[in-house]
Amino acid sequence: MPAERPAGQSAGESAGQPAPRPVRYEVSGSVAYVTMNRPEYRNAQNSAMTYALDSAFYRAADDADVKAVVLAGAGEHFSAGHDIGTPERDAHLPFERRAGLWWDHCDRRGAESRFARESEVYLGMCRRWRELPKPVIASVQGACVAGGLMLAWVCDLIVASEDAFFADPVVRMGIPGVEYFAHPWVMPPRIAKEFLFTGERMSARRAYEVGMVNRVVPRDELAAATRDLADRVGEMPRLGLALTKRAVNQAEDLQGLHAGMDSVFGLHHLAHAHNAETAADPLGGMDVRAMKEAGTR
Known part of the structure; x- marks a missing residue:
């Protein structure tokens, strides 16, 4: 494999940066490997990581030799979700907006700030990445x-290891699921309701049974199984x-995916506004510890 370079790092930058970049990027054959690189925080997604992912996906799209992309997470976990409390949380910082035309959230308050930021870094970014014109495989x-x-x-x-688990415990916050509300499209509606109503973990095997995951493999075979699938797609x-x-x-959009996300995004922000008025x-009031405990059920 070629020497890897963090997404967004130029060839002239030193490889010995004191703070590692939040995303690594490398290419092998016809496959680009994009790896979230905050393992000490279970790859919690701060804005720096989100924009680094965006740069990596653009890079893969522009490379004519890349036919498929693998998205992975360094360390023990793929991703514990949005960064709601690490020392590098940067929700208050401005970034160059790319996914939409909403204003900079930093000099606004209340819904003007929250709706603008989440339209950009959560719903907007994810929608754009879904449209990357090359197959993307999650490991x-x-x-x-x-x-x-x-x-x-x-x-x-999606290729998952046997020890992988999936959960959306944000209903404990009074919020109807994460911003990219694909739940009723990636699993049957009744399974989606149980998934959200309980906030409990779904095992990789159960995720495979309901059609959310393509393959489940032993942990020590995950990288090889993902690479094999990506190489086959790349042919x-x-x-x-x-x-x-x-x-x-x-076809998914004709089944209501795009419009459904728009409608639920509004409900999502209604919940944020309600919490801002009635809760801490x-x-x-759900902090990192509370959400981690909820996610271990």
């Missing part, structure tokens, strides 16, 4: 919780892959 181990689900669900295929014609992905995505904060 999931350990926790895939809340915001982690959004990253897995924008991918076209297909680039345009054929792009058009086929577009065809299936269009827009998250209903």
Whole structure:
């Protein structure tokens, strides 16, 4: 494999950066490997990671030799979700907006701030990544919780290790699921309701049974199994892959995926506003510890 370079790092930058970049990028054959790189925080997604992911996906899209992309997480877990409390949480910082035309959230208050930021970094980014005209395969181990689900669900295929688990415990915040509300499309509606109503973990095997996951393999075989699948996809014609992905995505949108997300995004922000008025904060007083405990059920 070629030497890897963090997404967004130029060839002239030193490889010995004191703070590692939040996303690693490398190419092997016809496959680009995009790896979330905050393992000490279970790959919790701060804005820096989100925009680094965006840069990595753009890079893969622009590379004519890349036919498929693998999205993975460094360390023991794929992603524990949105960053709601690490020392590097950067929700208050401005970033160059890419996913929409909403204003900078930093100099606004209340719903003007929250709706603008989440339209950009959560719903907007995920929708755009779903449209990457190359197949994306998620390689999931350990926790895939809340915001982690959004990253897995924008991918076209999911390979999970036997120890992987999936959960969306944000109903405990009084919020009807994460911002990229794909639940009733990636699993049957009654399963989606149970998944949300209880906030309990869904095992990789159960996720496979309900059609959310393509393959389940032992943990020590995850990287090889994902690489094998990506290499097989990468043997297909680039345009054929792009058009086929577009065809299936269009079918999902005709089944209401795009409009459904818009409607639930409004409910999501109604819940934030309710929490801001009646609870300790827009998250209903659920901090990192409380959410971690909820996700272990």
